[in-house]
Amino acid sequence: MKKIKYTLSTLLVIILFSCNEKVEQNHIQDEAMEITDEKLDRFGITNRDYLSAASKRALDWKYVENDWYRVFKPMQPLKGDLAYEEGVVRRDPSAMIKENGKYYVWYSKSTGESQGFGGDVEKDKVFPWDRCDIWYATSVDGWTWKEEGPAVLRGEKGSYDDRSVFTVEIMKHDDLYYLCYQTVKSPYTVRVKNQVGLAWSKSPNGPWTKSEEPILSPADNGVWKGTEQNRFMVEKKGDFDSHKVHDPCIIPFKGKFYLYYKGEQMGEEILFGGRQIRHGVAVADNPKGPYVKSKYNPISNSGHEICVWPTSGGIASLITTDGPERNTFQFAEDGVNFEIRGAVKGANMPHAIGINRTLDAPADNPTQVFEWGLSHVYNNWNYQSIMRFSSERKTSHVAKGAVSAKGDKKEDTQDDN
Ligand code: AAL
Numbered sequence: 001m002k003k004i005k006y007t008l009s010t011l012l013v014i015i016l017f018s019c020n021e022k023v024e025q026n027h028i029q030d031e032a033m034e035i036t037d038e039k040l041d042r043f044g045i046t047n048r049d050y051l052s053a054a055s056k057r058a059l060d061w062k063y064v065e066n067d068w069y070r071v072f073k074p075m076q077p078l079k080g081d082l083a084y085e086e087g088v089v090r091r092d093p094s095a096m097i098k099e100n101g102k103y104y105v106w107y108s109k110s111t112g113e114s115q116g117f118g119g120d121v122e123k124d125k126v127f128p129w130d131r132c133d134i135w136y137a138t139s140v141d142g143w144t145w146k147e148e149g150p151a152v153l154r155g156e157k158g159s160y161d162d163r164s165v166f167t168v169e170i171m172k173h174d175d176l177y178y179l180c181y182q183t184v185k186s187p188y189t190v191r192v193k194n195q196v197g198l199a200w201s202k203s204p205n206g207p208w209t210k211s212e213e214p215i216l217s218p219a220d221n222g223v224w225k226g227t228e229q230n231r232f233m234v235e236k237k238g239d240f241d242s243h244k245v246h247d248p249c250i251i252p253f254k255g256k257f258y259l260y261y262k263g264e265q266m267g268e269e270i271l272f273g274g275r276q277i278r279h280g281v282a283v284a285d286n287p288k289g290p291y292v293k294s295k296y297n298p299i300s301n302s303g304h305e306i307c308v309w310p311t312s313g314g315i316a317s318l319i320t321t322d323g324p325e326r327n328t329f330q331f332a333e334d335g336v337n338f339e340i341r342g343a344v345k346g347a348n349m350p351h352a353i354g355i356n357r358t359l360d361a362p363a364d365n366p367t368q369v370f371e372w373g374l375s376h377v378y379n380n381w382n383y384q385s386i387m388r389f390s391s392e393r394k395t396s397h398v399a400k401g402a403v404s405a406k407g408d409k410k411e412d413t414q415d416d417n
């Protein structure tokens with residue numbers, strides 16, 4: 001009995017102590033939050049003694065600025081060979097670079113309808129991005145494009161890229177051009193793993209030399225459950241990139257090469273109303289690798305296609321489509337630890353963006369690279385075409401005809417009233 005009494009009182013002391021500790025922690029957190037009168041006024045908070053969870057988050061925001069806010073306009077069709085063509089898939093454009101007085105873009109190209117996974121995956125085309133090769137086109141004005149031909153073809157039967165090479169990015173470094181892209185080996189099953197390949201050339205017109213082996217592969221610590229072709233059935237999910245490494249983009253940064261990529265996890269879930277997609281980075285001393293995945297991966301908790309660019313001495317990222325932080329601009333001074341810096345209006349938001357690398361991104365306008373560029377649209381499930389996007393920066397909020405905070409009168413505005 002004595003023993004029980006002793007145990008109960010010890011338990012009580014522990015509970016009281018841990019409750020106290022919790023209160024203490026909350027208190028410390030509140031104290032760390034700087035609650036100035038100016039902040040309370042700016043955020044319109046009624047009573048500083050009754051802060052809602054949302055008000056606490058607002059007061060705790062690290063960055064409150066307008067440099068990172070953009071509004072996209074409706075996309076416009078391209079002319080010439082990149083105009084929509086029934087029966088042809090052209091999608092996932094690379095960044096655009098300018099060489100020999102012309103814009104260059106690379107993209108995934110395939111023909112014919114997709115049958116999905118219901119049929120014969122050995123013979124069918126399962127997705128619009130299945131059975132693709134990488135093609136390229138040039139343009140003087142960015143509107144009318146000439147398709148120049150294939151740049152990188154699928155590999156020979158039995159090679160790691162024998163089924164599809166797709167979703168490509170371009171990097172120019174020290175007079176060499178590098179294309180990095182996704183690869184699939186046949187058969188294209190639901191559980192097939194995707195890797196990343198690399199090709200290089202002395203000229204943007206090729207010829208391209210392909211890496212013999214992939215430069216990036218999925219983490220191998222997931223375990224499928226059973227043998228049925230079902231990607232949601234797992235014994236163990238493994239890392240965020242245990243199934244696929246996608247959307248590669250290499251950026252020279254701080255004397256090294258940062259390969260940003262999208263990971264797909266075995267047993268992927270739907271979270272926050274979107275797919276459970278996250279980004280990672282792998283770093284190399286040389287453009288051709290070896291690329292070593294960062295210990296900090298994943299470096300995003302949201303997003304889909306990779307869209308990264310250098311600005312303000314760091315790397316910025318546009319997070320689209322999936323996850324709680326979708327439609328945000330993020331920035332990492334070290335290229336790894338990204339913080340939200342601004343939001344993007346959801347309307348007209350392009351996906352699978354090919355950044356216009358001919359535009360600058362100065363510190364006082366870090367999203368300027370989005371003034372115009374390329375993206376793709378789904379004309380229908382089978383066929384996609386490349387389109388031109390444009391956007392404008394939004395730093396004020398004023399109705400047509402009214403005077404802005406800066407004192408100018410807006411005659412033409414997209415702003416909400
Ligand atoms: C895109 C990209 C990758 C996927 C497919 C084609 O959104 O994430 O490229 O494999 O869809």
